[in-house]
Amino acid sequence: MLSCKETTELLSRAQDERLSFTERMGVRIHLLMCHLCRGYEKQLRFIRKATESLAQGSSHDDEAATSLSPEARERVKDALRQNQG
């Protein structure tokens, strides 16, 4: 029987790789019997979904915090000017 810790590690790895048949079965059996790990699996899926939205820029969040400030813009402009020509 897999422990919860082992199960959480396999659930994580399943997001990146295909688990072996034995591993998949082990996880499935553990999940049948452990509601906490079932909850964790859902949470992992949510985290992936949320991060994907973030990556695609489809999140509607604070524009000011994620834009170059006017000061930063000036600094970059100066650096570019110094390096051109």
Add this chain to the structure above:
Amino acid sequence: MNSSTHAQSGENAPGLSNPETWLDNYGDYLYRYALLRLSEPAVAEDIVQETLLGAIKARKSFAGKSSERTWLLGIMKNKIVDYIRKRRRERPVDQDLTKIPDSADDLFDAHGQWNTDISSWSHPDKSLEQEQFWPILRGCIAGLPEQLAQAFVLREIDGMTSEEICQALDISSTNNLWVMLSRARLRLRNCLDANWFDNVPRGNR
């Protein structure tokens, strides 16, 4: 689009606009991309600068096969990986992570069972529609220990394969990478649990 009437040396590749417009047109886009991966505004700003400088030097090589923005983004991705590699050289990771405990391990007892009843989240997808959620998620990613954040970002945001990440970050085995990703995800789960889901007023979950 400006034509390069006074371009620095008149040597833009065909189809490439004047570099002076790049900052205005793509600056925020590039900054946002870098910030998501590196979390520190000052570092992200430097990377934007390095990217634009590198692009100016490389502008003759723009083949016009992709859009300008895609081309600039390609340059930026390389700069980001270079930066991450440099940071890792400055603070090397002990190679066998499986032997080093992480704070996330505290959630399990000696038998590997959860030692506390972790909470579940009902209807978490609703969070995706709430503006206040995103800074929290960004903050949780930014709060990860640096090595874990790097692996997580390259995997989740850039979609690199395990092998590609191991190569980019000089990680010796995919096993170590998987330990890192598992820890990152567990920490993120806890961070969101504490900072978002427990703070949502009753009835709004």
